[in-house]
Amino acid sequence: MTRKLYDLLGADDRRFSPFCWRARLALAHKGLEADDVPCGFTEMETVAFAGSKTVPVLVDGDNTVADSWSIALYLEAAYPDGPSLFGGEQGEALARFVAHWCDTALHPAVFRVVIGDLINVVRPEDLVYFRASREKRLGMTIEEAAAKRDDWAPRLTAALAPLRAQLGERDFVSGAAPAYADYIVFGAFQWARCASAYPILAEEPVIAAWRARMLDLFGGLARAAPAIDAAA
Amino acid sequence: MTRKLYDLLGADDRRFSPFCWRARLALAHKGLEADDVPCGFTEMETVAFAGSKTVPVLVDGDNTVADSWSIALYLEAAYPDGPSLFGGEQGEALARFVAHWCDTALHPAVFRVVIGDLINVVRPEDLVYFRASREKRLGMTIEEAAAKRDDWAPRLTAALAPLRAQLGERDFVSGAAPAYADYIVFGAFQWARCASAYPILAEEPVIAAWRARMLDLFGGLARAAPAIDAAA
Numbered sequence: 001m002t003r004k005l006y007d008l009l010g011a012d013d014r015r016f017s018p019f020c021w022r023a024r025l026a027l028a029h030k031g032l033e034a035d036d037v038p039c040g041f042t043e044m045e046t047v048a049f050a051g052s053k054t055v056p057v058l059v060d061g062d063n064t065v066a067d068s069w070s071i072a073l074y075l076e077a078a079y080p081d082g083p084s085l086f087g088g089e090q091g092e093a094l095a096r097f098v099a100h101w102c103d104t105a106l107h108p109a110v111f112r113v114v115i116g117d118l119i120n121v122v123r124p125e126d127l128v129y130f131r132a133s134r135e136k137r138l139g140m141t142i143e144e145a146a147a148k149r150d151d152w153a154p155r156l157t158a159a160l161a162p163l164r165a166q167l168g169e170r171d172f173v174s175g176a177a178p179a180y181a182d183y184i185v186f187g188a189f190q191w192a193r194c195a196s197a198y199p200i201l202a203e204e205p206v207i208a209a210w211r212a213r214m215l216d217l218f219g220g221l222a223r224a225a226p227a228i229d230a231a232a
Numbered sequence: 233m234t235r236k237l238y239d240l241l242g243a244d245d246r247r248f249s250p251f252c253w254r255a256r257l258a259l260a261h262k263g264l265e266a267d268d269v270p271c272g273f274t275e276m277e278t279v280a281f282a283g284s285k286t287v288p289v290l291v292d293g294d295n296t297v298a299d300s301w302s303i304a305l306y307l308e309a310a311y312p313d314g315p316s317l318f319g320g321e322q323g324e325a326l327a328r329f330v331a332h333w334c335d336t337a338l339h340p341a342v343f344r345v346v347i348g349d350l351i352n353v354v355r356p357e358d359l360v361y362f363r364a365s366r367e368k369r370l371g372m373t374i375e376e377a378a379a380k381r382d383d384w385a386p387r388l389t390a391a392l393a394p395l396r397a398q399l400g401e402r403d404f405v406s407g408a409a410p411a412y413a414d415y416i417v418f419g420a421f422q423w424a425r426c427a428s429a430y431p432i433l434a435e436e437p438v439i440a441a442w443r444a445r446m447l448d449l450f451g452g453l454a455r456a457a458p459a460i461d462a463a464a
Contacts, residue, residue: 087323088323089319089408090316090319090413092407093404094322095326096401097326097405097413101394161332162336173325173329174325175322176321
């Protein structure tokens with residue numbers, strides 16, 4: 001059976017999409033391999049067959065699934081014998097809450113502290129699209145946003161509060177073992193790590209220790225990804 | 233068997249502690265009744281026997297449990313035949329994440345928009361303690377904080393983002409049915425409702441509809457509590 005994961009491609013084979021990392025780690029959690037199909041920001045016609053304008057997109061035999069959350073639900077239903085991504089209905093609903101927190105609180109804060117570096121790992125042919133779409137989101141130029149990094153660092157520190165507390169009590173967001181909620185949150189830090197040398201967790205030893213555990217999972221799958229600062 | 237819940241007492245029998253509401257609703261979820269033992273802010277010697285300086289405290293036969301989270305864990309373990317509060321280990325861990333989000337993001341935002349009203353439902357004998365402890369937390373007088381309500385409303389709107397998204401997709405935070413994560417979040421709104429006529433969810437129809445469902449649970453248990461604006 002053919003299994004393919006369409007993944008966002010940056011310069012020098014960097015893979016920084018936090019949503020694609022969620023999908024990649026969800027596949028690994030289920031013990032599944034998939035062929036890698038990289039797509040640049042301006043190559044999304046590649047996934048038009050899936051009715052999508054974004055990646056990740058998973059093709060699994062006859063099934064095509066777009067969107068990282070839909071991919072996780074699909075994998076949980078299609079591969080019930082593998083380790084569970086959610087541990088039941090409440091776990092699934094609350095993992096979705098973690099995703100909403102990540103998308104509305106953590107991602108915007110991470111985005112603002114790494115945006116000045118992120119643009120340097122975008123492929124040259126994607127730069128016009130990237131700059132226009134991100135500057136619209138920021139309400140300013142990328143250079144103006146990058147100059148405010150130190151102003152935004154405290155916002156990130158504040159956004160991390162629930163994660164810091166959670167990981168002060170248990171090894172993983174999901175409990176004693178990693179599961180989908182961990183992959184959701186980890187995606188944000190892998191996005192930063194693959195694009196920026198900014199020491200995003202320098203003052204966050206508890207979260208940094210969890211990130212190290214996450215980088216070690218599945219034979220070091222995430223650690224092996226090209227990063228700006230492999231030591232970070 | 234004797235079962236008692238020590239609950240925070242305000243003026244005119246108001247019960248606004250969000251943590252006590254978590255415990256009260258967790259008991260109801262398990263189908264358990266408990267005698268009500270109200271304690272004012274300056275009467276915490278009443279729960280010294282539990283090694284606690286705060287409420288809620290649950291006494292259940294020979295067992296004494298302080299702290300709302302510990303009470304939820306105790307009830308889940310001691311009453312496995314009642315409806316589950318967590319739906320398994322991942323659900324439990326992620327409900328704890330919701331609690332950390334609530335404590336670090338939602339509560340501070342709610343606190344700042346209702347503090348000017350909250351002081352009016354504190355018993356006269358507790359006012360010196362309440363003012364000193366809350367002004368220390370605020371870094372300003374309660375009156376100064378109350379005057380800034382309109383400045384803080386947007387912070388609350390921002391803090392609500394993950395909850396708004398979650399409840400746009402499902403009836404309850406925990407999925408199709410309410411469970412402990414719902415009681416955690418609901419406590420914040422019941423705190424506001426029992427202390428303030430401020431229309432905290434006027435611009436949040438999705439969250440307001442969920443709150444109405446929560447107020448209806450267990451025969452209208454939370455709706456029956458003395459509130460400033462019973463219509464809110």
